[in-house]
Amino acid sequence: MExxxxxxxxxxxxxxxxxxxxxxxxxxxxxxxxIDADIEENGTTFEENALIKARYVMDVSGCxxxxxDSGLExxxxxxxxxxxxxxxxxxxxxxxxxxxxLLENLKDVPAPxxxxxxxxxxxxxxxxxxxxxxxxCEGEILFERQGTGGFGYDPLFLCETGETFAQIxxxxxxxxxxxxxxxxxxxxxxxxxxxx
Numbered sequence: 001m002e003x004x005x006x007x008x009x010x011x012x013x014x015x016x017x018x019x020x021x022x023x024x025x026x027x028x029x030x031x032x033x034x035i036d037a038d039i040e041e042n043g044t045t046f047e048e049n050a051l052i053k054a055r056y057v058m059d060v061s062g063c064x065x066x067x068x069d070s071g072l073e074x075x076x077x078x079x080x081x082x083x084x085x086x087x088x089x090x091x092x093x094x095x096x097x098x099x100x101x102l103l104e105n106l107k108d109v110p111a112p113x114x115x116x117x118x119x120x121x122x123x124x125x126x127x128x129x130x131x132x133x134x135x136x137c138e139g140e141i142l143f144e145r146q147g148t149g150g151f152g153y154d155p156l157f158l159c160e161t162g163e164t165f166a167q168i169x170x171x172x173x174x175x176x177x178x179x180x181x182x183x184x185x186x187x188x189x190x191x192x193x194x195x196x
Contacts, residue, residue: 001025001026002026003025004025004027004066005029005061006027007056007065007067008067012150014027015170016174016177016179017183019170020174021183028063033057035057035060035061040052041069044083046070046082046083046119049069050069050122050132051067051122051130053065053067053122054066054067054122054124054130058126062126065123065124066121066123066186068119068120068179069083070119070178071083071086071117072085072118072141074102074106074114076106076109076115080105085098085152085153086098088102095151095152099145099156102141102156111140111143112140114138114141115138115139116137116178117136117157117177119135119136119178119179119181120132120133120134120182121135121182121185131189131193133182135178135181136178137178139159141156142158145164146163147163147167147168148166149165149166149168150165153165160176161176
């Protein structure tokens with residue numbers, strides 16, 4: 001199988017990539033590939049940030065790389081937290097503080113508080129054009145956390161099953177998530193490229 005380095009050190013994301021792509025590629029983490037870097041995500045869109053991460057990993061490894069940049073867009077907040085989802089509270093990766101701030105900023109907004117999880121997936125390979133696709137999962141933001149699974153805003157994100165991402169199994173989440181939909185779009189583009 002072709003090796004594919006995931007441009008992330010997020011263990012939860014790595015598990016999702018492995019679950020979704022493991023049958024098609026040998027999934028390798030940055031750590032396992034010997035890449036110890038904190039890649040600066042200074043793009044203004046999910047797509048720009050995903051490309052920045054994937055290109056960095058490909059450039060230092062010479063190997064195909066895949067990256068995602070994902071986050072939550074809330075309509076009542078004009079799309080915030082958006083590309084700043086992981087550092088919404090001012091600290092990177094503090095899920096509890098991010099969720100607390102989101103609830104605080106939505107305290108006067110009545111239901112339904114619509115929003116979506118977005119994932120831009122970038123696949124880069126030496127000597128080939130990058131493939132970048134977006135996956136979206138529509139839902140609502142609840143008034144309090146429900147469920148103990150998942151990560152990020154999952155306990156507040158009510159998805160199409162009528163449950164939060166923190167209440168459903170990883171298998172069910174990987175079947176409907178924004179990341180799954182973005183990866184499926186990348187794979188469809190790869191298949192089309194192979195047929196061309």
